[in-house]
Amino acid sequence: MIKMPFHATFARRSQKVEIFRAKLHQIGGNRNIKSCTRCPQEVKDELKAYVASQKAKKTNDGLADLADEQEDDEVIEIPAHQNKRQKTTNVKGPLDVMFSKGKGKQVQTSIKDACNKELRAQTLQSIAAFFYQAGVAFNVANMDCFKEMLAAVGNYGPHLKPPSFHELRVPLLKNEVQHVEKWVETHRTEWIKYGCSVMSDGWTDRKQRMLINFLVNGSKGTVFMESVDASSYMKTGEKVFELLDGFMERIGEQNVVQVITDNGANFKLAGKMLMEKRKIYFGHHVQRTAWI
Numbered sequence: 001m002i003k004m005p006f007h008a009t010f011a012r013r014s015q016k017v018e019i020f021r022a023k024l025h026q027i028g029g030n031r032n033i034k035s036c037t038r039c040p041q042e043v044k045d046e047l048k049a050y051v052a053s054q055k056a057k058k059t060n061d062g063l064a065d066l067a068d069e070q071e072d073d074e075v076i077e078i079p080a081h082q083n084k085r086q087k088t089t090n091v092k093g094p095l096d097v098m099f100s101k102g103k104g105k106q107v108q109t110s111i112k113d114a115c116n117k118e119l120r121a122q123t124l125q126s127i128a129a130f131f132y133q134a135g136v137a138f139n140v141a142n143m144d145c146f147k148e149m150l151a152a153v154g155n156y157g158p159h160l161k162p163p164s165f166h167e168l169r170v171p172l173l174k175n176e177v178q179h180v181e182k183w184v185e186t187h188r189t190e191w192i193k194y195g196c197s198v199m200s201d202g203w204t205d206r207k208q209r210m211l212i213n214f215l216v217n218g219s220k221g222t223v224f225m226e227s228v229d230a231s232s233y234m235k236t237g238e239k240v241f242e243l244l245d246g247f248m249e250r251i252g253e254q255n256v257v258q259v260i261t262d263n264g265a266n267f268k269l270a271g272k273m274l275m276e277k278r279k280i281y282f283g284h285h286v287q288r289t290a291w292i
Contacts, residue, residue: 023047190218195257198248202234202262210234214247237269244274253278 021033027048028035127150131138140146153160163172190196196218204210210231216223225247233239248256259280261267274280 020051023051027051184223187216187218187220187223190220191216191251191255194219196251196255198244198251198256198259200244200247200259200261200267202230202264202267212240212243214243216251235266237266237273240266241270241273244270245277248274248278253280256280 024030024033026036026039027044028039130136131140196216199215199217199222201213201215202210203213209229212228212230212234214225214228216225228243230239230243244259244261248259256278257280259271259274261271
């Protein structure tokens with residue numbers, strides 16, 4: 001049988017037609033198909049009975065429909081010379097529209113590439129302008145929350161109305177505080193379960209204020225709790241002890257494994273007093289932190 005570059009469904013249909021025509025050729029008696037002169041009569045009778053039984057069982061089958069078409073002389077044959085000249089036509093679908101062939105590989109169309117690059121360049125320039133005009137530190141671009149913000153804006157799509165001054169100052173700020181408090185509670189559960197380390201560090205800001213940061217480190221990471229302005233009593237060991245003791249009370253003495261501070265004389269005195277009261281390990285940083 002001559003192979004023709006037709007759709008797979010039509011090819012299967014054509015195959016059925018050829019099989020049925022072969023049977024009619026052996027049976028004989030059809031005005032459109034030449035009868036076989038070498039087929040024995042008993043074979044003709046057997047084939048004829050078989051075709052009749054199949055036609056009765058599969059009245060709705062495609063083979064029965066093809067048989068009716070053969071009897072009605074509706075089968076159209078395509079000459080072999082036409083098939084040799086015929087060439088396959090590539091039908092373009094959605095993927096073919098988005099991609100074009102180039103040197104054996106699928107590559108995106110240059111127009112789409114150009115549009116994407118130009119749109120991305122404009123978007124990035126707008127983000128950069130915000131950084132420059134607002135005086136935002138460049139390392140903010142490495143923060144996960146910055147990337148999550150851009151992803152949220154992209155998911156929303158065009159025409160996003162930005163938050164107002166009031167929304168940032170009141171309702172959104174309250175929501176974020178609640179979110180952070182819930183996040184701290186997840187860490188607090190780990191402190192109770194596995195214990196934690198209290199860390200404090202004294203430093204000087206640009207206004208020459210002497211501040212003490214309080215942090216807690218546990219199995220889930222480090223949490224910044226608060227920063228206290230201790231400019232008036234930073235050099236007094238007894239006052240630093242009161243700060244550390246009060247902070248341990250908030251965290252829970254039973255949850256604290258150790259307390260770590262810098263190696264200033266005031267912190268050393270406060271640590272000695274704290275170990276006498278709380279019976280915990282007290283350690284010091286080798287280097288003191290100072291931001292000027």
